[in-house]
Amino acid sequence: MAPQEDLLGNVAPSRNGEAAAAIVAAGVGCAVFGILVVLVALSTAMETLLTFFAPVGSLSGKAIVTVGVWLISWFALHRAWKDKHLDQRKTFTAAAILVGLGVLGTFPPFYEVLHQILS
Amino acid sequence: MDLTAREFWLLFHLGVSVVYLHAFITVLAEVRLGAQRNRLLAGTAIMALVAWLTVISGTWFVYPGYRAEPPSESAQLQDYPQYYLEEHHNLAYWHEFGMEWKEHVGWLSPILATAVAFIVIRYGPRLVEAGREQRNLRWMLAVLFTVSFLAAAVSGALGAFINIVAPNTFLDLG
DSSP: OOOEEOTTOOEEOOOOHHHHHHHHHHHHHHHHHHHHHHHHHHOHHHHHHTOSBTTTBHHHHHHHHHHHHHHHHHHHHHHHHTTOOOOHHHHHHHHHHHHHHHHHHHOHHHHHHHHHHHO | OOOOHHHHHHHHHHHHHHHHHHHHHHHHHHHHHOOOHHHHHHHHHHHHHHHHHHHHHIIIIIHHHHHOOOSSTTSOGGGOHHHHHHHSTTTHHIIIIIIHHHHHHTTHHHHHHHHHHHHHHHHGGGGGSSSHHHHHHHHHHHHHHHHHHHHHHHHHHHHHHHHHHSOOGGGGGO
16 A cells, blocks of 8 residues: 555556455355355255255355355456556445345345246 | 353354454544554454354354244244234234344444455555545545445344343243
8 A cells, every 4th residue: 555666767557456446356255145045045956956955945055155256256356466556436336236236136125126026 | 051052153243243342443443543554454354253253153053943844833923033923913024124234234334344354464555655646545435344344234133122022931941
């Protein structure tokens, strides 16, 4: 984050790629979880597929898949962006939309209405 | 007094969620009062860790007792909270909305808290430097931090209400 000088003494903005990767990956994790919640609410096949541990039901699969996707996306974004300086506004907006999707997906009235519309 | 395994895990789940709340308030106060770096680092790291412990213990050790299926039609429904709530139409909402939202929204909290903790630890003192970029990043961290807390607060509050509405005799089953 501290300004860095190049060989000519020009001050360049420091890199924020690692922070952007962590924030966007967290958004991806939230969005994936929200989408899985909606898919399970709409499809009994998805519910069966995501029931990794019967006593916990499909929540086990939703949680494990989400954590897996979140960590993989974080790793990939971190590698891709760690030496870059990204537009904060774009990364923050993307993360906010993804987190919003995640929150919306977990809200029962949302997927109940969706279920009624689709059925 | 002997604790059943279910009682132990519920107490563990409640205990770590109280630590989570405390860590959130501590970090908020540190930020508000002028952050002491080590306490801020410790606060965010502890918050992320206990958020994980809270959702893992809740999902894998407490939730199975809540959603357990009665072995027979003659079984006492009081021992099976999900079925008890669904059986009583005036209480079914506590499962269909309350527990459904609680079990899901809580999982967003540790993911967001981990991102905040990582950035605070990785960027350290550079975060509190003056500058538009730093100010924007601090603002974004505050938003993520607050959403993480609100997700946990909604989950915790719904859990507390469900504990009041549904009988807790399932905890005695061990």
